[in-house]
Amino acid sequence: MERHRPWAEERACAILAEHQHLRGALLPMLHALQEEFGYIDDAALPLLAKTLNLSRAEIHGVVSFYHEFRRQRPGQHVLKVCRAEACQSMGAEALIAHIQDHLRIDFGHTSADGRFSLEAVYCLGNCALSPSLLLDDTLHGRVSPARFDALTAPLVQEAAE
């Protein structure tokens, strides 16, 4: 099942209208768009600019500043792996090497079959149970390479069906 809807301008306009009353509305709007579509479509920029009475350049500046906002549709599942110090002290580097090898992608990329997008994060606040990763907003701790395989096996299975 797809977690995100395909880009639809009408729906995007409705989302922007829902958030227009907020002060400093741009980030809440971007989050809502990404929640709905999985990324910030190019076509969203002029809509945001018009709604907020800002230039497209200003909108682009904000979208590109924050690591969280994607400009391309992500894979079916998003995997955010912690690279920060506490996870490093418990073998995050080896886990990352395993994941990259397993999915055959680097950070910031989506696997060729469209199943997984791999993103680097710096700290998930689970530093006493390192290494940690977020798989579609679910936090997992003490992730060994074997545990990673067990976590992702059902997802690989689901895609194969």
Next chain:
Amino acid sequence: MSRPVVYIPRDAAALSVGADEVAAALSLEAERRGIDLHLVRNGSRGMLWLEPLVEVSTPAGRVAYGPVSAADVAELFDAGFLTGEPHPLGHGLTEEIWYLKHQERLTFARCGVIDPLSVEDYRAHGGFAGLERALTMSGAEICAEVTDSGLRGRGGAGFPTGIKWKTVHDAHADEKFICCNADEGDSGTFADRMIIEGDPFTLIEGMTIAALAVGARQGYVYLRSEYPHAADTLRAAIRLAYQQEWLGDGIHGTAHSFHLEVRIGAGAYICGEETSMLESLEGKRGLVRAKPPLPALEGLFGKPTVVNNVLSLCSVPVIMANGASAYRDFGVGRSRGTQPFQLAGNIKHGGIVEKAFGITLHDLIYRFGGGSASGRPIRAVQVGGPLGAYLPEDKFHLPKDYEAFAAQEAMVGHGGIVVFDDRVDMARMARFAMEFCAAESCGKCTPCRIGSTRGVEVLDRIIAGHNREANLALLDDLCQVMTDGSLCAMGGMTPMPVRSAIKHFPEDFHRPAHTQAAE
């Protein structure tokens, strides 16, 4: 037998190791045995190596079992855990566990004890007593009480909270704001997340007291996007607080109003810097602002604004409830009260240890932490986040105190302690500090934006063995420029982990190149 009460945390760390599966198994097994179980989803007690920690209410107190997996559940029932009977996973009375018993929990007193989304439970454990008292006081009186308590900013800078509030109180403006900085981006810190998930009304109460103190009617919690679970809990708690009139217009029949909203960050570490956070709240790029003007005078949307860390605001209710002197009695020197220290990384007993200032690193790492998780010797600890110093064993006697740490070119920061065993390569950690700064710099000032990238390059040459002495001298010079010339702590303090690594672990920067060239 009355209906047994069983606690299993809903904290994200507990969930990350299977708490939901254990909760489901407990319900299923109870049903199978015809037992009517009252399952409470509490916060975490902060003994994270024991998660998922199951607790059972008994006449003698709560009895703890952990770490429990779904597969252990049937056996626990067989052993009679519902009446607190012994089991290999049992730890006896929770409050008697050494780790918990020897803490001084003020800020975290309720965390893990109560149902985080029950106002009644919160009230029954002393919640809103501080706010009720504050409602009878003037703003100036509240500011004075907080100043008297000696509370200093728990985000890292250690600025006296009461004095900051007084500045906002004295400013004249048509509107003022309370902003809670919950952009807890430092690796090795998780106290903000834990208290938001385990006792969110404490934060709501603390922010409301701040609003009363300075005359603000609107507040924002800027929470990082990496904490989706905390965001859900906090939003649910805010809804409940509105329903029961602890937030909104006319708080509990008084003339006071306070509105609170959660805003989500977007993966920018720099937004933990207060002025960058304000820019982000305004919907802009998180570029650091030059100070002055202070946010207390010209903050969010140009209005006087209190910006406080989660832990500072969460310490306020207990100060108001018990009085300033009760809080000030904890601590040493100019570091008063308690700090929830966070033991992280390669540590056997990781978690929250709330103690008065003055406890030594050694006690935290060995007496509470139990040494390394790997069982190997501990070689270094990074204290105070990615911008904090790396310290070797011979500095572990240092007492946790803002001034004592500053004297050693280190910082207490947000209370995070990341432990590394003897396999750590400090040259690589120094390189990581520069790499992190290059990735997370907002780009406004040159020493930070360019300096961090040059820092990575110089460290690569040092690691590769190229002209080491000259490059180490160059790196030192670069660190000095970043320290002196950066606009905020990001560029200004990145040299701290780099220089401390070189100073305390020089051998890692002089290893034969071939052992490290494999990168």
